[in-house]
Amino acid sequence: MVRSRPGAAGLPDDPDELVRTRAPFLVQALLRSPGLRARAAEVLERGRPAGRVRDLGALMLHPDDAVARAALETLAPALDPPRDRAAERAARDIAGLKVRLERERARLGYAKRDVEEANRLLAEVTAARDDLAERAESLAAQLAIAQRRLQEPRPLAAALLRTLEQPPAPSALDAAARDPHNRPEPGPEHNEPLLAAAGAAGLPPAELLRILRAVVDPPAPRVRVGAELGLRVVPLGGATEIGGSCLLVEAGGTRLLIDAGLRPGAEPAPPREIKRALDGPLDGLVVTHAHNDHCGYVPALVALRPDLRILATRETVRLMPAMWADSAKLMRMRDRRAAQWGVEAGALYGSLEVETAARRCEEVPFGTPRRLGALTVELFPAGHILGAAGVVVHAGDRRAVVTGDISGFRQETVDGYALPDAAKAADLLVMESTCCAEDHPGREGRVRDLVRAVEEVCQDGGRVLVPAFALGRAQEIALLMRRHLPEVPVRVDGMAADLSQAFEAVTEAGPRPLDVLGGAVAVAERPADLDAFRTGVVISTSGMLNGGPAVQWARRILPEPGSALFISGYQDEESPGAALLDVRTGGRLTLMDRDREVTVPVRARVDTMRLSAHADRRGLFDIADEAGAREVMLVHGVPRKQRMFRESLRMRGHTTTDTGPWRPPHGA
Known part of the structure; x- marks a missing residue:
């Protein structure tokens, strides 16, 4: 009877085994089904049990649900198999320990991530500290060099002679005005630095110049026989x-x-x-x-x-x-x-x-x-x-x-x-021939392309990394940003920042002083700016991505879909910069960051923005034509x-x- 009911699949076939192992199930079945109780009562009557068994069976199988439920509920606890309370406690303890274990594993994962982040920040702070120490050491060395140069007679005389002989700056930008041979030589009476130096030395201006020239240009030696x-x-x-x-x-x-x-x-x-x-x-x-x-x-x-x-x-x-x-x-x-x-x-x-x-x-x-x-x-x-x-x-x-x-x-x-x-x-x-096979587009057009590309990225909230050569290219791009996009924040990093300051110092007293840093252009503050500087332009060394702070910036910027990296100059065939141009967006790039290989996904825009500082094919033709030499060697x-x-x-x-x-x- 019971095995024919829905949900009875999997019950033992042997009736004795069924009663012995599934008594609670049978009790619940009788409680739920009056029909099942009626049929069970018929079976009980045919078996003619005696005494208390017959009486208990009559109560359990009574057609009145209330009577049957009372009898069966009274009997149900006795039918439950003996409970192993120690095992139950152990099971509960094990379940609790598993929950705690999972919780502690999660905490350990968080702690590991915190440690990794702390180690990363420590490495970056250490790198920034080392960079600052190296920059301070370099500046101190340059100061010492400048001081010692003052003790060298010929370099000192050459520097002084250069200052005293410096012709006036040209007033026009054409080649003729820039040619030193076309500039009028100022007479001593109009050369205030020369007059002041001669007065301090107690010599006539012409005599002071003669002495300095003798130190700088000693008499030519006699040509050796043969x-x-x-x-x-x-x-x-x-x-x-x-x-x-x-x-x-x-x-x-x-x-x-x-x-x-x-x-x-x-x-x-x-x-x-x-x-x-x-x-x-x-x-x-x-x-x-x-x-x-x-x-x-x-x-x-x-x-x-x-x-x-x-x-x-x-x-x-x-x-x-x-x-x-x-x-x-x-x-x-x-x-x-x-x-x-x-x-x-x-x-x-x-x-x-x-x-x-x-x-x-x-x-x-x-x-x-x-x-x-x-x-x-x-x-x-x-x-x-x-x-x-x-x-x-x-x-x-x-x-x-x-x-x-x-x-x-x-x-x-x-x-x-x-x-x-x-x-x-x-x-x-x-004559150099770096770009002798190239006809470069007009420089103004190339500058417009760079400015437009930077503007597009920054307007959408991204940032642009320009790995640049520290001397020349970095300062050129920084000044282009100042002139064409003065509202866009720019950070100059690495050796490019030191040389930008040197550009300013060496041109300060000249006819064309350069202000590379200023306005929205500033020296990068690492490591804080690596993550805090979210929109703008970063100009950093090295230009081929084979070292320096540009690698630290590239690790963060290349995975950003809304950002960009613009290659701005020549890339050696084996450099990471050349590899990046092959990978482009959608690939992965391996970089060397302080003796450790790091592979990053490339989701940022990657492009080339060439601003060559070399004459192209047409420019070299012009030089050769203007020079008019008897022979030309490349x-x-x-x-x-x-x-x-x-x-x-x-x-x-x-x-x-x-x-x-x-x-x-x-x-x-």
Whole structure:
């Protein structure tokens, strides 16, 4: 009867087993079903039980629900199986412990996350503290360098002579007005600094200038018997590659280097053929500008040639020590990592060599000749970055012109090049060819594209990271933001901030002072700004995302769908910046953040905003045409592109020479 009812599936088949194990179930079934009780009463009557069993059964199976319920409810507790109260308590305790365990596991998870966040913040605070300490150390070192330079007679005399001979600033922006040869020479009666210095020295102005010039330009030595009198130019680095620029110029027994840069890579290296320069004496080094691929090897060179004279513009002299100090720091960090694996130190120089090199630097104004042995050098504005210069080398009646990195357009920080007469119709023009295969869009259009892109992101509440080269590009972008988007907050971080302050200091007393920081542009405050600075522009080093605070910013900004990262310059093929351009939005990028690999999702907008500071193909044509040299040699470029551009120059009527050792053609 019971097994035929709904819900009886799974009951034992044996009636005795059913009664023994499921008595409570049977009682509840009888309570709920009068029909079941009636049928059970019939069975009981047929069995004719005796005595109390019959009486109890009659009550349990009574047709009156109230009677049956009372009897069955009285009997139900007795039918329950014996209860193991200790087991029940244990079960309850276990259940409670499980709840507590889950609760404690949740708390442990929260605690772990809190510890991880605290460790992250501690690491960032420690990194910020270390950065501040390094910046303070760097500033102290630069102050010490400046003080010690005052003890060096020739650099001090050169700086004083530069100040006293400084021509008035041009009143126009055209090339003719910027050419030092076209500016009128002020007479002593109109030169207040000269009059004041002469009065303090108790000398006539002309005599003071003569003494200073004698210190800066000692009499030319007699040419050694048998020495070569002809001009010879030999590329030692950066010839058919970008980086490690170095050029050897020889004449009359004098040997002069123009630039001594580092080759970029995991381990910065000297110019490829620098040993050829060290095979003999060196009379001087002219540095065209303060980028490391042109000046980064100088401290190592000075360590090998302690008496080496270093000539450069005032701006380059002021900026180079900061670049050298940063390179020394990075090399020191690499050596520490290498030491953990038992690898010997490989740093090219340290802080002592940086200080020594800085003390050897002499400031040279544009258009003012300086003699180095049998050679005379003259600098002219090359555009590119603040302080960049081209070089005219005079060897008797022979001349070679070296452009260095050059550009003809006006930027926020510097005007374009200005070729003086001395740079025209020379025997040889050594011209950079970085962008010789490119025709850049108009600069104004590129600036508009950058401004529009930044504005779109910031208006929607996002933030923009621009990894930028610390010297030149970072200041250019900061000034563009100040001029075109003055209401957008901008943060400048890393070495870019230090050099921005250096830009302001070195131009403060000049005709074109630069205010990079100010208004909405400020130095970033790490680590607080990493998360608190939610809308605006961040300009930070390194420009290729292979280190520095730009990596800390990228870790946060790349995963943000409403933000953006704009690549602003050249990216080495193996750099994270180049990898990011391949990944674009939707992928993942691996970065190296202080010796630790970190992989982040890329949800932010990724784009390229090129603001090259190099002359493009058309600009290089203009330079070659204006210079009108007898022969043109291309350096600082890629061989395949150089070959194509060399052919284009020939089609325009220029005579070119292969990149390599050069002498004037016989009879020329």
